[in-house]
Amino acid sequence: MVTALEPLELLERARHAEVDDVEGVRAFVASWTDGAVGDAQMAALCMAICINGITAEATRALCDSMVASGDRLQLERFAPTGDKHSTGGVGDAVTLITVPLAAALGVRMAKMSGRGLGHTGGTLDKLSAIPGMRVDLELVDFVRQLRDVGVAVMGTSTRMVPADKRLYRLRDQTGTVESPALIATSIMSKKIAGGAANIALDVKVGTGAFFPDVAAAREAAEIMVSLGAAWGRDVRYVISDMDQPLGRMVGNALEVRGAAEVLRGGGAEDLGDLSVRMAALLAESAGVVPAGEGEAAAAHALENGDALRMAERWVEAQGGDPRVWTDDDVLPRAPAAISVPAPAGGMVHGLDAREIGEAARWLGAGRLHPAQFIDPAVGVEIHAKIGDGVSEGETVATLHVRDAALADRAMQLVRGAYRIVDAPVDPPTLIHESSEGDG
Ligand code: URA
Numbered sequence: 001m002v003t004a005l006e007p008l009e010l011l012e013r014a015r016h017a018e019v020d021d022v023e024g025v026r027a028f029v030a031s032w033t034d035g036a037v038g039d040a041q042m043a044a045l046c047m048a049i050c051i052n053g054i055t056a057e058a059t060r061a062l063c064d065s066m067v068a069s070g071d072r073l074q075l076e077r078f079a080p081t082g083d084k085h086s087t088g089g090v091g092d093a094v095t096l097i098t099v100p101l102a103a104a105l106g107v108r109m110a111k112m113s114g115r116g117l118g119h120t121g122g123t124l125d126k127l128s129a130i131p132g133m134r135v136d137l138e139l140v141d142f143v144r145q146l147r148d149v150g151v152a153v154m155g156t157s158t159r160m161v162p163a164d165k166r167l168y169r170l171r172d173q174t175g176t177v178e179s180p181a182l183i184a185t186s187i188m189s190k191k192i193a194g195g196a197a198n199i200a201l202d203v204k205v206g207t208g209a210f211f212p213d214v215a216a217a218r219e220a221a222e223i224m225v226s227l228g229a230a231w232g233r234d235v236r237y238v239i240s241d242m243d244q245p246l247g248r249m250v251g252n253a254l255e256v257r258g259a260a261e262v263l264r265g266g267g268a269e270d271l272g273d274l275s276v277r278m279a280a281l282l283a284e285s286a287g288v289v290p291a292g293e294g295e296a297a298a299a300h301a302l303e304n305g306d307a308l309r310m311a312e313r314w315v316e317a318q319g320g321d322p323r324v325w326t327d328d329d330v331l332p333r334a335p336a337a338i339s340v341p342a343p344a345g346g347m348v349h350g351l352d353a354r355e356i357g358e359a360a361r362w363l364g365a366g367r368l369h370p371a372q373f374i375d376p377a378v379g380v381e382i383h384a385k386i387g388d389g390v391s392e393g394e395t396v397a398t399l400h401v402r403d404a405a406l407a408d409r410a411m412q413l414v415r416g417a418y419r420i421v422d423a424p425v426d427p428p429t430l431i432h433e434s435s436e437g438d439g
Contacts (some may be wrong), residue, residue, distance in 0.1 A: 073195030133320030208353020251379015
């Protein structure tokens, strides 16, 4: 018989070596869920995993235990089903576009989302910027909406992956977000409990991402592929650039505006291209379009308005104002807009995504402490990105501000994010790698 290590013994071992005790991890998570193990011990385990790692078997035990902390949806009767997740970025409004786009192509999108983590934004916070929009759906309503509309998005709750809901916050408070295994288990526990068969992952790499390089992003992506495979899920991924923010909007209502522009057939090119690529992964994996034809089909569904109409039906079904995609005045606006001048003339060589994310968080778009109220209206609008030419003093960004006392620091962060040189600069590669083989 296998005997699990006691929680304290597991922690003491984890201080010196990779966590490898499968039964110990299961018992630890179960005891934490029951209250016998406290948050301090769980935070210590997360820190040990960040520093010393965890084996593949123990990672799977961690993920499965998180899934077992709540209900698991069975969605086979609604096939083909899909879900999408990003490892976290700045200006990353892809979900708002990819979800209705993939649904318009015939994939029923059952999406489990999260709140903002650290300097990165969260889909639930963005959706909450839409007047009336509910993200705390009852399971029965989530499933009914999936059946009737073809799209439903909700967050973790006391019923769905409650272990991730608690752990997400604890990791955010204890500096233990940036571990490939912890990110992978957090994401995949939600994907597995959510029940969709086809999963597309956007694994981000760069200054604004939790992964510093492609190798670390690939490691996390492959952990997620194998966690999904153990549950019979088809998991595909792209590794995409997060050295600069995606799109031109950072902040909750601002990002909804940026997504609306794409859904109307325009908008920021990088945001549109990545959203199309993610929808194509889902459509091909779900078999609703032949392999190799996903991108053309997705681009067509954007152009002909199918994705926009699906987005309207989705928002309306969740209580939101469906005009949000066609009328920007539906969204909250910050009372002041302050221009950020270019610190020098030349070509934008760097636009540090983390600094921009921190500026938006500082203005109130994210949380500096766990109980903080999120201001849906504030954030940073970006006018010049890497590869663009600017003249000294030209407006490179606009701060959308409610509290003028916060503007100076945000201004400093945004100006500091820009690196301007006196030589031509190529825009960065958007997609570095994908599980389908091409970049
Ligand atoms: N998204 C999640 O759901 N979890 C993480 O840990 C990071 C990004």
